[in-house]
Each structure stands twice: as structure tokens, then as C-alpha cells.
Amino acid sequence: MASLVVVNGRVWSQPSATAVAVDGERITAVGADVDVSRATRVIDAGGATIVPAFNDAHVHFLMASRSLGQLDLFGVETTAEVERRIVEYARSQHDGWIVGRGWLYSAFPDGMPTIELLDRLVPDRPAYIESFDAHTGWANSRALEIAGAPAGRVLIEEEAMRQMTRHIPRGGRAEDLDALRAGMRLAAARGVGSVQEAGNGLKQLALWQSLRESGELKVRVRLAFDMTPGTAMDEWARRLDDYDEARGGGDRWISTGILKAFADGVVESRTAALLEPYADSDHRGEPLWEGGELAAAVRIADARGWQVQVHAIGDAAIRQALDAFEGTTPGRRHRVEHIESPDPSDVLRFARLGVVASMQPQHAEPRLTEVWRRNLGTPRAMRGWPWRELHDSGARLAFGTDWPVVPLDPFASLGVASQRLTQAEAVDAWTSGSAYAEHAEHEKGELREGMLADIAVIDLDLEHVKATIVGGAVVYES
Numbered sequence: 001m002a003s004l005v006v007v008n009g010r011v012w013s014q015p016s017a018t019a020v021a022v023d024g025e026r027i028t029a030v031g032a033d034v035d036v037s038r039a040t041r042v043i044d045a046g047g048a049t050i051v052p053a054f055n056d057a058h059v060h061f062l063m064a065s066r067s068l069g070q071l072d073l074f075g076v077e078t079t080a081e082v083e084r085r086i087v088e089y090a091r092s093q094h095d096g097w098i099v100g101r102g103w104l105y106s107a108f109p110d111g112m113p114t115i116e117l118l119d120r121l122v123p124d125r126p127a128y129i130e131s132f133d134a135h136t137g138w139a140n141s142r143a144l145e146i147a148g149a150p151a152g153r154v155l156i157e158e159e160a161m162r163q164m165t166r167h168i169p170r171g172g173r174a175e176d177l178d179a180l181r182a183g184m185r186l187a188a189a190r191g192v193g194s195v196q197e198a199g200n201g202l203k204q205l206a207l208w209q210s211l212r213e214s215g216e217l218k219v220r221v222r223l224a225f226d227m228t229p230g231t232a233m234d235e236w237a238r239r240l241d242d243y244d245e246a247r248g249g250g251d252r253w254i255s256t257g258i259l260k261a262f263a264d265g266v267v268e269s270r271t272a273a274l275l276e277p278y279a280d281s282d283h284r285g286e287p288l289w290e291g292g293e294l295a296a297a298v299r300i301a302d303a304r305g306w307q308v309q310v311h312a313i314g315d316a317a318i319r320q321a322l323d324a325f326e327g328t329t330p331g332r333r334h335r336v337e338h339i340e341s342p343d344p345s346d347v348l349r350f351a352r353l354g355v356v357a358s359m360q361p362q363h364a365e366p367r368l369t370e371v372w373r374r375n376l377g378t379p380r381a382m383r384g385w386p387w388r389e390l391h392d393s394g395a396r397l398a399f400g401t402d403w404p405v406v407p408l409d410p411f412a413s414l415g416v417a418s419q420r421l422t423q424a425e426a427v428d429a430w431t432s433g434s435a436y437a438e439h440a441e442h443e444k445g446e447l448r449e450g451m452l453a454d455i456a457v458i459d460l461d462l463e464h465v466k467a468t469i470v471g472g473a474v475v476y477e478s
């Protein structure tokens with residue numbers, strides 16, 4: 001007996017299988033002769049590929065969902081077009097703040113926009129627009145004034161950005177729920193069945209729980225709780241008490257068990273921490289954690305059963321993260337996120353330490369990396385994003401988008417990754433690799449009897465999603 005059967009497809013990595021049968025939330029059969037006679041629902045794949053639903057190992061889902069209705073400058077390549085879009089958007093908004101995101105460093109002659117430009121485009125109201133990577137804020141004078149930013153600041157980073165966003169009026173809980181609903185619809189349309197939220201998870205727990213209670217969840221979510229520098233270790237231990245409490249049972253829809261830390265910033269704003277100075281500079285970028293601080297915090301979390309993921313982009317930050325994972329509990333699967341520019345001598349440490357390499361291939365798209373390459377200099381840029389070397393050394397890869405940094409588009413990701421991996425290796429990183437990275441490979445990431453029925457029916461060549469099924473429910477059909 002099956003409640004749902006997908007037929008007439010090519011089952012991923014099982015050449016002889018053409019169909020997948022589902023009962024309730026689980027897969028009951030995979031093969032060529034699956035019985036459809038008593039199925040309540042049959043989906044004809046029409047020769048398309050049946051894959052495990054994509055699992056985005058690194059997203060900022062709530063933040064991205066909130067931005068869906070805002071000014072979007074992603075992919076705009078010239079200053080003139082940036083100007084046109086901002087003016088047009090400002091005209092469409094009757095009053096209040098102009099808020100947006102997504103500008104590329106390469107759209108501006110010096111790799112950075114100016115406050116004067118935004119003052120000219122939006123003279124009368126506060127305006128605040130984040131770079132695509134969310135690491136640089138572009139505000140006009142009105143916005144800086146409201147946020148009480150120090151005079152003379154041109155672009156703002158990290159902590160100053162958090163200050164700024166506190167002053168931007170935001171909808172309440174109802175708006176956040178609507179945003180998540182819109183984000184989930186988008187995820188379903190892209191074949192994404194699971195998302196792993198990279199930070200800020202504690203505050204989101206109640207939102208996700210309420211969507212589950214109303215039966216509206218279309219994706220499974222894993223929420224990372226924050227791990228911040230400058231916290232005394234006894235205070236950190238107390239914070240973990242709160243985290244332990246919030247961790248609760250967890251289930252297959254909403255889970256946690258992972259902590260997110262930033263070891264550095266990004267190359268474009270020269271906040272990534274490097275071993276040697278930036279090109280044409282004597283500046284190396286400051287690590288965000290002092291001396292042995294990160295290692296000490298990781299040790300405490302590790303001993304209490306928490307997995308840790310560390311954002312590390314520059315070679316010095318990547319080394320600091322790997323150093324912090326030395327001697328941790330085997331099988332904890334700590335992770336480094338991004339890994340844009342590791343020192344070659346550190347690449348082999350991932351496999352040896354059992355550290356997951358969580359990467360987002362779209363970040364390596366040439367149109368996004370012009371300033372990145374200029375700031376790093378050719379030798380370091382040439383060895384950037386070594387997912388091939390990491391894979392070959394035996395490290396586990398987990399792929400994702402980092403949405404809203406780049407679009408929530410697994411096909412675009414597979415396209416970039418496939419320049420250095422086979423398509424099969426890239427799809428694995430997006431499915432079984434991401435499942436492994438969240439300790440869920442026994443439940444998802446593969447199509448076989450007993451696994452959760454999280455399935456996408458896709459045309460890999462046309463980059464088209466025909467249907468997405470999560471927990472046995474059809475959440476999207478084209």
C-alpha cells in the first residue's frame with residue numbers, strides 16, 4: 001500500500017530504478033516494478049530525475065525571507081543601473097525607510113559605493129542597503145544620523161550594521177510568519193526540502209514551532225544557536241545551559257544541536273583574517289576571537305555534546321578554526337563554513353580531523369569575485385574554493401547557497417561546482433553530504449526504503465523542478 005508513487009523517472013544513483021513509493025512520511029519502495037495499483041496519488045516524472053530533495057547546508061532563511069519584498073540589487077553590474085534601481089524603488093515607496101540588499105562590490109569603480117551617492121539618490125529619507133554578502137552596510141546620512149553612527153563613517157561593518165538594523169522599523173511576528181511562508185514557497189519551488197539556518201536560531205525557534213503547529217511547514221529546518229567572542233567561559237557555560245533547555249527533544253522538522261561562530265569577516269571589505277597581508281596593503285584582517293578563546297569555547301561546547309560550525313574565510317581564520325577542532329570528540333562533525341582561501345597545508349586537516357567542509361559554490365562565480373581576487377592577489381585567489389582538493393582528500397563536503405548572499409538556486413550552485421566536480425559529486429554534496437553535516441544521513445539524503453520521503457523530481461539539464469515532496473506531502477508541482 002502506498003499513498004504516493006513517483007513513476008517513470010530515473011532514480012538518482014540507482015540506474016535500474018524508475019519509481020519511488022511513499023507511505024505516510026517514509027519511502028516504502030524504490031525500483032523498476034513498484035506497485036501503483038493501490039496508490040492514492042501517482043506523479044509521472046516524465047523521464048526526469050528523481051533525487052533526494054536538496055538540503056541547503058548554509059542559509060539565513062529568515063533574513064532572506066524578510067528581504068523578499070525589499071529592494072534587490074543582486075547581480076546589478078554597473079553603478080548607473082544601481083542608481084536607476086534605487087531611484088525607481090524609492091519612488092514606489094510612499095514613506096519611511098528605503099531598505100534593500102544585494103549590491104555587488106564590482107558595481108562600483110573602487111569596489112565600494114559612497115555615502116554621497118546614496119545621499120544624492122535618496123536625500124530626504126533614511127536609506128540602508130546591505131552588500132550581497134551581508135558584511136558591508138551602505139547607509140545615507142539620514143540613516144547614519146538616526147542610528148547615531150559616528151560622523152564621517154562611510155561604510156559600516158558588522159557591529160555597526162547590527163546597530164543600524166535595530167533602528168529600521170520592522171514588522172512583528174505576523175510579518176515574520178508571512179515572510180517564512182514566502183521563503184518556504186520559494187524553497188519548495190527550487191526542490192529544497194531542508195534548510196540549515198546558520199545562526200540566530202534561538203530567536204527563531206518559536207516562529208518555526210508555530211508554523212509546525214498550524215501544519216504549514218514545507219521545509220525541515222535545523223537552527224544554529226550563536227556562539228560569540230568576548231564571552232567569559234563561565235558565562236559561556238551558563239549560556240549553554242539555556243541552549244540545552246531550548247534544544248529540547250527536537251524532531252525531524254525542527255532541530256538544533258549546533259552552534260555558529262564567526263572567526264572572521266569577508267575578503268571584499270578586508271575583514272577576512274589572512275596569514276599574510278592583503279595585496280597592496282600591510283593589513284591582514286583581524287581574527288574576531290583572541291588567542292585560544294575560540295578553542296576554549298569549542299572545547300566546552302564539544303564536551304556538552306554540541307556540534308560547532310565556524311565561519312572562516314581567510315587562511316588565518318580557517319587555521320584558527322581547525323586548531324580549535326583539534327582534540328575534540330570524534331564523530332562530532334564540527335564544520336568550517338565557506339573555506340574560501342585556505343592555506344594548502346590546512347586542506348588535508350579536514351579529513352584527518354573529521355571536519356565537514358561546508359561550501360557555497362555560487363560564491364565563486366566570476367562576476368562576484370572581481371574585488372575578492374584583487375584584494376587577495378593572484379596566488380591566493382588561484383587556490384580559492386578548493387572543493388575538489390577537499391573532496392579528493394577524503395573530507396565530507398556539504399553544499400548550500402548562503403541565501404540571501406546568493407539566490408536560493410541549487411541548479412546555479414551545481415553549475416559552478418561542476419567545473420571542478422562531477423555532477424554526481426556535486427549533487428551528493430547537496431543531498432547526502434548536507435544530511436551528513438547535520439547528523440541526519442540515516443533519515444535523508446538518499447532514496448531508499450525507510451528514509452524520509454523528501455524527494456525532488458527535476459530535469460537536471462533544463463534546470464527545472466517538476467515536483468517537490470517533503471515528508472510524503474507534495475509541497476510543489478510545476
Ligand SMILES: [Zn+2]
Nearest residue numbers: 058060198402
Ligand atoms: Zn552565511
